[in-house]
Amino acid sequence: MLTKKALTQDKNGDGHYNVLSAFQKSIRGSDVNAALHYAARLIESGDLNSLTRRLMVIAYEDIGLANPSAAARTVTAVEAANKLGFPEARIPLSDAIIELCLSPKSNSGITAIDEALKDVQTGNYGVIPKYLRDAHYKGAKELGHVGYKFPHDYPNDWVSQQYLPNKIKNAKYYHPKENGKFEKALGEQYKRLNQASSPKSKE
Template sequence: MQRPLAYRMRPKKIEDIVGQQQLVGPGKIISRMVKAKTLSSMILYGPPGTGKTSIASAIAGSTKYGFHIFNAATDTKKDLKIVSEESKISGTVVLLLDEIHRLDKTKQDFLLPLLESGRIILIGATTENPYINISPAIRSRTEIFEVHPLKKSDIKEAIHRALKDKTNGLGKYNIKIDPNALNFLSTATNGDLRSSLNALELAAKSTPKEQNVIHIKLSDVEECLQKKALTQDKNGDAHYDVISAFQKSIRGSDVDAALHYAARLIESGDLNSLTRRLMVIAYEDVGMANPSVCARTVNAIQAANHLGLPEGRIPLSDVIIELCLSPKSNSGLLAIDAALDDVKTGNYGSIPNYLRDNHYSGAKKLNRGVGYKYPHHFKNDWVKQQYLPDKIQNAEYYHPKSNGKFETAFGIQYRKLKNAQQNK
């Protein structure tokens, strides 16, 4: 039986894993475990196709332990017993337990003593939040790591590997893939490498040869993914044009235009670009004028990533509409940039001694922390006290706007405090 390309290209060692470098990169937690040969059971949670099985496979390959894949929903306790018997012979077995959130109590009770003894290193894989959907008994015996949708560059790297690999990949075929097709293949699956690789294989095997070359075009990838490259062109310009128009439409408070450009991104499957830009927009363009919508944007993005497409479009639509119709302010952006300008140009002085850290022996002799006034000991939890260095003691970076009730109120309080500080 011919296994899918994504299955055949699974990494055999930690160094071969694409993406998730926050866990498997040099010096990171899983890499350290493998290097020290001190493995502990873990749960990997995140969207499909982001490398959970690959990490488990690479751990087993790097440590030379036996490796088994078990599905909590469909495999039986009898299958678990077979793995248990092997662990008696080999000493340790790595068990990838897919859909661990669906593990019933009978299988759980069978597994727990094996985890305690270390005979089985459990790597649970789930798309569900383990803190909500996995039993405390399993959670207490595992470390929990979140995996994230792969970046475009990660997926491109994996595709190039597959095209070169003559043993497990498509290297034995003479394949040419157009740059715009490669770009679309690396973005349209929303960080799901499995889908990208399997679509690549379908395109390679279903595209007729031309002069002994399999030439994969954008239209071939669109057909194999069943998605249209609405935001892509050969140089990627159209993709960034849509993102730019999306942000400018929200900044300009045009609900219908913003929804239109969001729909283009959704239809192309580019949830990553859409959600990342939404986060920027919330804090850059609305910001202090409606701070609570920034938190709601984060919540909507989390919901969309959890749901995936197409359902994820619903919370995103809600927050796009609210962002459009919210008052706008970029005062937060302007304030931090003004402060950064001073720091970059060296326009600042020494921190006042009474504000410096004094949690060490000898601090008092250096006059550190001496004379500091603790605001909570004073009326209204405020006391006049200089916080900026002498050189820039009168600097004002924040210039409040009055486009919304929140920042209007913040502006009044800011000016009141400034005046009290300067005895105006």
């Protein structure tokens, strides 16, 4: 039987991190009751910081763009919990946990930045196009830092223009999911922009 004393003493042990792991995986798997159970263990251990930090990670890593407003509400709940302290902190935390469990899920944000980081970390990147470089200093024109198309000067505040270096000009890091209305709309816009930017659309 796990006592409060045992839970408190295990704050820096494997058992504590196992509970945090089970907590995140339960929310990711949309199991409200399991998530609340593991949250209760963390609350009994008295470690508010680990619980709130992990909750914010989950909001952005596992729910993400499928329901970004849930992340904002989670941050608000965490702020309230930190101001209240235990035992009242359990109330806003419970609300946030239940919402995150039952929210649509998407990890497209973390996978997108990790793919971009992989390219940078392995040296797979090229030279920044000259027209994207800083042109606010004397001599920039002589260095060829000209030709930038200012999107707000064009219809719908958009114009086709290459932003990535030539070496990786066709890189696609973001792969939208359709698990929530918000990201579904983002995905549709992403598709329209990609189609408008493709060479075929300019022929």
